[in-house]
Amino acid sequence: xxxxxxxxxxxxxxxxxxxxxxxxxxxxVSLRPTVETRPPDIxxxxxxxxxxxxxxxxxxxxxxxxxSPRTESALVPxxxxxxxxxxxxxxSGGFFEKxxxxxxxxxxxxxxxxxxxxxxxxxxxLRLAQEEAEFKVAHNEWEDLGKGEATSLTLRxxxxxxxxxxxxxxxxxxxxxERNLERTQIRASYVGRVRQKDVDVGQFVTIGSPVGVIYAIxxxxxxxxxxxxxxxxxxxxxxxxxxxxNPKGPKVTLRANFAGEANEWEGRIVxxxxxxxxxxxxxxxxxxxxxxxxRGKNPDRPPLAAGLFVEAEIEGHHxxxxxILPRAALRGEGQVLVVxxxxxxxxxxVDILRVTRKEVVIRGGLSAGERVCLSPLEAVTDGMKVxxxxxxxxxxxxxxx
Numbered sequence: 001x002x003x004x005x006x007x008x009x010x011x012x013x014x015x016x017x018x019x020x021x022x023x024x025x026x027x028x029v030s031l032r033p034t035v036e037t038r039p040p041d042i043x044x045x046x047x048x049x050x051x052x053x054x055x056x057x058x059x060x061x062x063x064x065x066x067x068s069p070r071t072e073s074a075l076v077p078x079x080x081x082x083x084x085x086x087x088x089x090x091x092s093g094g095f096f097e098k099x100x101x102x103x104x105x106x107x108x109x110x111x112x113x114x115x116x117x118x119x120x121x122x123x124x125x126l127r128l129a130q131e132e133a134e135f136k137v138a139h140n141e142w143e144d145l146g147k148g149e150a151t152s153l154t155l156r157x158x159x160x161x162x163x164x165x166x167x168x169x170x171x172x173x174x175x176x177x178e179r180n181l182e183r184t185q186i187r188a189s190y191v192g193r194v195r196q197k198d199v200d201v202g203q204f205v206t207i208g209s210p211v212g213v214i215y216a217i218x219x220x221x222x223x224x225x226x227x228x229x230x231x232x233x234x235x236x237x238x239x240x241x242x243x244x245x246n247p248k249g250p251k252v253t254l255r256a257n258f259a260g261e262a263n264e265w266e267g268r269i270v271x272x273x274x275x276x277x278x279x280x281x282x283x284x285x286x287x288x289x290x291x292x293x294x295r296g297k298n299p300d301r302p303p304l305a306a307g308l309f310v311e312a313e314i315e316g317h318h319x320x321x322x323x324i325l326p327r328a329a330l331r332g333e334g335q336v337l338v339v340x341x342x343x344x345x346x347x348x349x350v351d352i353l354r355v356t357r358k359e360v361v362i363r364g365g366l367s368a369g370e371r372v373c374l375s376p377l378e379a380v381t382d383g384m385k386v387x388x389x390x391x392x393x394x395x396x397x398x399x400x401x
Contacts, residue, residue: 069215
């Protein structure tokens with residue numbers, strides 16, 4: 001092959017390859033299969049629903065507080081002296097009975113004071129007897145020898161009155177001395193328990209200096225703060241001027257964990273405090289439990305000890321024919337989404353009685369048998385198509401048959 005042919009081949013060969021490629025491309029385009037286009041299949045969202053049921057409900061109000069004794073006292077001696085004896089029950093947490101001696105102060109000086117007072121009373125009685133005799137003698141002598149009107153001094157009337165007053169003063173001093181002698185034994189004025197002990201044998205106590213703190217165990221009380229929004233659901237014993245408090249307030253169930261176990265106690269709301277808390281704007285109701293340290297029906301239950309933190313459930317009003325739904329069913333302030341017979345969402349205004357953290361109580365706007373949507377949905381429109389678990393099961397059963 002000469003040079004001329006080589007030049008022709010170099011020009012013709014690329015053109016031939018390019019022509020073949022173009023023809024192959026045209027053939028591929030003309031022979032490709034026709035693609036059938038279909039609109040996207042978008043399924044309605046699947047939602048959870050709750051069937052509407054009319055029911056009766058006992059409303060409750062919850063709160064919490066710390067147990068405290070109804071009666072608490074500071075033990076204060078009324079005489080001074082050295083402590084010579086302390087009761088084995090006079091310890092922190094010890095129980096005692098009414099009238100039981102908790103500690104004794106040295107009584108020697110007070111016994112001597114009683115002896116001296118009794119001697120003074122005897123002397124005053126003797127002097128009074130002498131003055132009464134002198135009084136009679138003076139009257140008799142004046143009747144026999146006297147002339148005119150006798151003075152009271154002549155008849156010894158002031159002397160007699162002075163003797164009577166001296167006897168009364170001596171007897172009063174004896175009563176005080178005897179009472180001071182009794183006060184050398186500090187006794188409990190009620191059945192209770194020791195909270196704090198501040199004295200022991202050998203210490204010198206003075207009048208007015210506290211030696212301990214005790215409290216009664218007949219009742220325990222719990223201050224329960226209640227917001228204004230909860231007051232509409234419970235009958236609190238509100239007392240007006242001139243009206244006596246009603247001890248039969250609503251029942252209260254107290255719950256607390258102690259030693260790893262849940263325990264319950266029953267009580268009642270007995271009163272409300274006189275003021276509304278200026279900071280929290282809450283009303284404080286006072287629950288009372290009788291015999292908090294008794295075993296009760298459950299011998300394994302611990303006592304309702306002072307200082308225990310408890311959760312309280314207060315019995316409220318009883319309502320009829322209401323609908324109870326989960327809180328998730330509520331849309332906005334007063335609407336729910338109802339799923340109609342065609343599985344379409346419909347906005348429904350309802351009359352809400354109460355809303356809690358877990359549920360909503362509805363007293364109007366729904367009928368028994370209706371379905372309420374519980375699933376959270378975005379961009380909801382009235383009439384929007386949805387799927388429910390019930391409709392999905394029916395579709396599955398229909399496909400299998």
